[in-house]
Amino acid sequence: xxxxxxxxxxxxxxxxxxxxxxxxxxxxxxxxxxxxxxxxxxxxxxxxxxxxxxxxxxxxxxxxxxxxxxxxxxxxxxxxxxxxxxxxxxxxxxxxxxxxxxxxxxxxxxxxxxxxxxxxxxxxxxxxxxxxxxxxxxxxxxxxxxxxxx
Numbered sequence: 024x025x026x027x028x029x030x031x032x033x034x035x036x037x038x039x040x041x042x043x044x045x046x047x048x049x050x051x052x053x054x055x056x057x058x059x060x061x062x063x064x065x066x067x068x069x070x071x072x073x074x075x076x077x078x079x080x081x082x083x084x085x086x087x088x089x090x091x092x093x094x095x096x097x098x099x100x101x102x103x104x105x106x107x108x109x110x111x112x113x114x115x116x117x118x119x120x121x122x123x124x125x126x127x128x129x130x131x132x133x134x135x136x137x138x139x140x141x142x143x144x145x146x147x148x149x150x151x152x153x154x155x156x157x158x159x160x161x162x163x164x165x166x167x168x169x170x171x172x173x
Contacts, residue, residue, distance in 0.1 A: 050145055055168040078125050080115030099136035109133045130155045
């Protein structure tokens with residue numbers, strides 16, 4: 024009888040671990056509200072999606088002051104994104120999930136056209152840590168993005 028109880032608890036434990044791991048893979052997917060470095064100003068909404076086992080993010084909404092250009096272009100970009108609209112632009116690319124991180128990809132800042140290495144870490148179901156850096160991760164900056172629930 025004791026062995027059956029142990030087996031039942033083992034099965035439940037393994038089931039819960041499997042369920043958690045499965046959900047962790049998909050939890051970064053969705054639309055995230057980006058916050059400026061001031062910690063308050065909403066800049067955009069970015070949709071994170073998976074394609075062929077890699078994770079990407081594109082700008083799906085911009086928040087601009089009325090006096091600013093409402094559909095700005097990436098004038099500082101030096102690649103095929105030069106003079107392209109920021110709205111719809113892919114700014115996260117080639118991220119791979121490794122444990123609790125999405126890493127080995129890059130993030131592009133459309134305001135200056137520069138690319139940085141980056142990683143994502145899901146801190147809570149609705150809070151994402153986004154770290155962009157040059158070389159090593161201590162040489163960079165962190166933003167926190169918040170899930171959009173509709």
